[in-house]
């Protein structure tokens with residue numbers, strides 16, 4: 429198994445105090461960042477989401493230049509090639525109880541795990557989605573954030589072990605499809621692409637935004653509105669996106685098969701080019 433190399437607040441280490449609020453309450457945020465040839469992909473977008481997430485959680489954001497310097501040192505120390513950089517920011521340590529401490533020193537955990545592109549990418553063209561039974565709860569104050577409370581995804585991901593399954597789809601309590609356990613979802617039909625709005629739950633994916641930009645550049649309309657399971661079966665194609673896979677055209681939803689030609693290859697190529705190639709060295 430590949431071993432991770434971890435820096436905590438800029439220093440090598442793999443232990444955080446029991447008093448850390450990330451551990452105690454899930455009080456923090458994280459980013460999962462693709463590393464290609466030792467450099468991060470979509471670094472600025474990941475930092476922008478992290479920074480706006482910190483603002484929504486009323487927590488000071490980590491200093492960007494210090495974070496970039498720490499990430500650069502970590503990737504150099506790991507002699508990184510392809511893999512995954514996980515960046516976790518917690519509200520730091522505090523006394524017992526939910527009340528945020530008056531003075532917060534966020535804790536920043538950076539962890540690099542080497543991975544081959546296949547395991548990091550998982551882009552099988554015949555990949556299958558399933559529906560998970562675990563619902564997503566709704567909370568507009570948390571919607572869109574990549575926060576540390578991921579128990580719903582943990583329970584949903586425990587629903588399958590077949591490695592050919594790309595992801596499991598999750599619905600809100602009203603039965604509307606929101607996302608996969610680790611990806612955003614787009615459905616294609618004659619009017620263009622539809623993706624669920626993320627106003628009450630779901631994670632506002634970095635690659636979701638990239639795909640929307642690529643679609644605009646290619647003249648493909650994208651609408652954000654509720655998607656019922658029936659609309660997915662009626663769609664000509666489905667796409668899932670995340671930072672490690674870029675965009676993947678889905679082969680099957682359960683036993684329902686989509687034509688491999690349904691999703692424009694130019695769209696997938698555009699997303700992969702923008703999302704899985706480092707823009708600039710750290």
Ligand SMILES: Cc1ncc(COP(=O)(O)O)c(C=O)c1O
Nearest residue numbers: 610611612631633634635670671
């Ligand atoms: C629940 C969930 N939704 C969406 C995404 C996609 O986000 P991104 O494109 O930033 O990887 C992820 C990524 O892990 C996720 O866990």
